[in-house]
Amino acid sequence: MNSLPLGKITLFSDLHPKLYPAYFNYGTAGFRMPGKVLDSVLFRVGILAGLRSKKMDGKTVGIMVTASHNPETDNGVKMVDPRGEMLDSSWEVYATTLANSSTTEMFLSTLEEFVEAEKIDLSKPARVVYARDTRPSGPALVAALEDGFAAIGAEARNAGITTTPILHYLVKAINTKGTEECFGDDSEHGYFTKLSEAFKKLLLGKPTPSPLVIDCANGVGAPIAAKLAQYLAASMPMLLTNTAIDNPGALNNLCGADYIKTTQKIPPSLMTVLQPGQRACSLDGDADRLMYYYLDSRGQYHMLDGDKIAALVASFIVELVKAAGLENRIKIGVVQTAYANGSSTKYLSTRLPVKCVSTGVKHLHHAAEHYDVGIYFEANGHGTVLFSQQIQNILSGCQPSTLAQSIAINHLINLAQLINQTVGDALSDMLLVEVVLAHRSYGCVEWDSLYTDLPNRLVKVLVEDRNIFKTEDAERRLVSPPGLQEKINDLSHKYDSGRSFVRPSGTEDVVRVYAEAATKQQADELAFRIAGVVYDEAGGDASQRPMEFL
Numbered sequence: 001m002n003s004l005p006l007g008k009i010t011l012f013s014d015l016h017p018k019l020y021p022a023y024f025n026y027g028t029a030g031f032r033m034p035g036k037v038l039d040s041v042l043f044r045v046g047i048l049a050g051l052r053s054k055k056m057d058g059k060t061v062g063i064m065v066t067a068s069h070n071p072e073t074d075n076g077v078k079m080v081d082p083r084g085e086m087l088d089s090s091w092e093v094y095a096t097t098l099a100n101s102s103t104t105e106m107f108l109s110t111l112e113e114f115v116e117a118e119k120i121d122l123s124k125p126a127r128v129v130y131a132r133d134t135r136p137s138g139p140a141l142v143a144a145l146e147d148g149f150a151a152i153g154a155e156a157r158n159a160g161i162t163t164t165p166i167l168h169y170l171v172k173a174i175n176t177k178g179t180e181e182c183f184g185d186d187s188e189h190g191y192f193t194k195l196s197e198a199f200k201k202l203l204l205g206k207p208t209p210s211p212l213v214i215d216c217a218n219g220v221g222a223p224i225a226a227k228l229a230q231y232l233a234a235s236m237p238m239l240l241t242n243t244a245i246d247n248p249g250a251l252n253n254l255c256g257a258d259y260i261k262t263t264q265k266i267p268p269s270l271m272t273v274l275q276p277g278q279r280a281c282s283l284d285g286d287a288d289r290l291m292y293y294y295l296d297s298r299g300q301y302h303m304l305d306g307d308k309i310a311a312l313v314a315s316f317i318v319e320l321v322k323a324a325g326l327e328n329r330i331k332i333g334v335v336q337t338a339y340a341n342g343s344s345t346k347y348l349s350t351r352l353p354v355k356c357v358s359t360g361v362k363h364l365h366h367a368a369e370h371y372d373v374g375i376y377f378e379a380n381g382h383g384t385v386l387f388s389q390q391i392q393n394i395l396s397g398c399q400p401s402t403l404a405q406s407i408a409i410n411h412l413i414n415l416a417q418l419i420n421q422t423v424g425d426a427l428s429d430m431l432l433v434e435v436v437l438a439h440r441s442y443g444c445v446e447w448d449s450l451y452t453d454l455p456n457r458l459v460k461v462l463v464e465d466r467n468i469f470k471t472e473d474a475e476r477r478l479v480s481p482p483g484l485q486e487k488i489n490d491l492s493h494k495y496d497s498g499r500s501f502v503r504p505s506g507t508e509d510v511v512r513v514y515a516e517a518a519t520k521q522q523a524d525e526l527a528f529r530i531a532g533v534v535y536d537e538a539g540g541d542a543s544q545r546p547m548e549f550l
């Protein structure tokens with residue numbers, strides 16, 4: 001087939017008309033909107049994924065139907081490139097244009113222009129693998145996606161209900177099958193086997209961890225963590241909570257990683273479950289984010305976020321590389337965003353190079369690829385560690401001269417297996433944390449004491465047009481509206497250790513204000529004062545002005 005099957009696409013497209021005037025934008029998290037408006041978008045993404053596969057010489061492309069930590073009524077879709085990574089940004093623009101064509105006719109002509117511009121060889125095969133989370137709107141959206149596959153003639157594999165990171169794993173496993181870079185068996189069984197075997201090897205000779213409470217956000221993490229528990233058996237005792245995937249409205253509601261990070265509170269459902277000193281963690285709705293927390297002996301809540309995970313993991317890897325005698329051959333680095341707590345940046349910078357990039361996983365991932373071992377975590381708990389192929393080859397070919405070196409090298413090899421290097425993976429990251437805690441003989445308190453977080457506050461501001469906000473320097477400075485950054489600086493300087501920045505969200509129609517300062521009261525005050533200034537500059541309806549919270 002050397003031209004688009006226009007007749008077939010028309011027939012199917014008429015079944016999935018664009019009914020809503022909404023503007024669809026393929027942002028940092030793909031398309032994300034109320035589930036009910038997404039039918040036409042899913043159909044078109046099905047076609048686009050087929051074309052992406054053709055463009056990539058018939059390699060398998062992934063599609064995940066999820067809205068992550070958003071409320072249950074939202075849904076979304078994102079594409080995964082053949083190496084298991086996020087869709088190439090140049091295609092995000094095409095996705096947006098195709099999703100917004102108002103009629104089948106316009107959709108077809110845009111599609112034809114796009115095939116021409118990208119010089120897509122339509123005779124190539126199209127292969128896709130797709131999955132969804134547990135949202136009630138998922139089945140209908142998947143049906144629309146499947147119509148897209150049928151319209152373009154893609155060979156489609158349904159991975160069922162699974163986590164975003166497992167879908168990324170499958171994409172990479174399928175595309176590396178039978179090659180030197182084989183990522184693992186291309187099945188959920190392959191994923192669980194890879195993780196659980198590496199975990200057991202890394203814990204050999206260490207005491208079994210005490211039971212870990214896992215808040216599954218009433219989402220897809222629940223059935224998947226339950227399966228993982230079977231593979232890990234007695235090596236990792238887990239207490240799964242918030243597993244009610246069939247309870248309407250329960251997903252991400254008063255629980256989950258985003259609730260933990262944004263409210264800085266323990267989920268109410270864990271109040272009676274969690275014992276002082278016991279480790280707990282929360283996944284988000286598609287299980288790619290992870291937050292840890294605990295109650296101290298006085299019953300006070302402490303959060304161990306993505307920054308604390310980065311600090312724990314980075315210092316462990318630095319030590320292993322030294323113990324392996326490879327510190328001159330392996331360049332390790334950490335990547336953060338402006339949301340990283342100032343104390344974490346200080347802690348990490350004394351140990352290894354730290355780079356700050358714009359918000360969004362793709363920026364972190366790409367920056368981490370510049371190191372031999374690149375560690376990246378967003379404060380919100382999304383992150384992973386990348387080991388370059390060259391380093392993995394060096395590790396497996398290494399001739400250690402001492403027993404200590406040999407042990408350290410084996411640990412590094414097993415870590416590279418344990419970590420889902422395609423994308424942040426709450427379950428893989430959780431096992432990583434447990435490994436480091438076991439090796440260090442740390443409980444939560446010792447881990448928490450690596451450094452003390454600066455109190456911080458994140459505030460959303462509803463403005464008329466968030467597009468007038470433009471930033472530079474990894475989103476740490478506003479260049480537009482003019483003069484606003486100076487006001488932010490003046491206010492920040494009034495507070496001890498004050499730091500603040502303002503940027504437009506990539507996933508919500510809001511502007512975000514982040515502030516940190518020496519005390520909680522100061523951080524709150526700074527955030528709300530800046531939110532007020534932002535609102536006065538660009539807001540609309542006065543009832544939406546952020547209220548002072550002191």
Ligand code: NG1
Nearest residue numbers: 028029359360378380505506507508
């Ligand atoms: P936006 O809405 O652009 O702030 C949010 C998160 C990001 C990232 C994306 C993608 C914060 C402050 N922002 O982006 O870190 O995770 O969603 O899901 O947490």
Ligand code: ZN
Nearest residue numbers: 068284286288
């Ligand atoms: Zn997520």
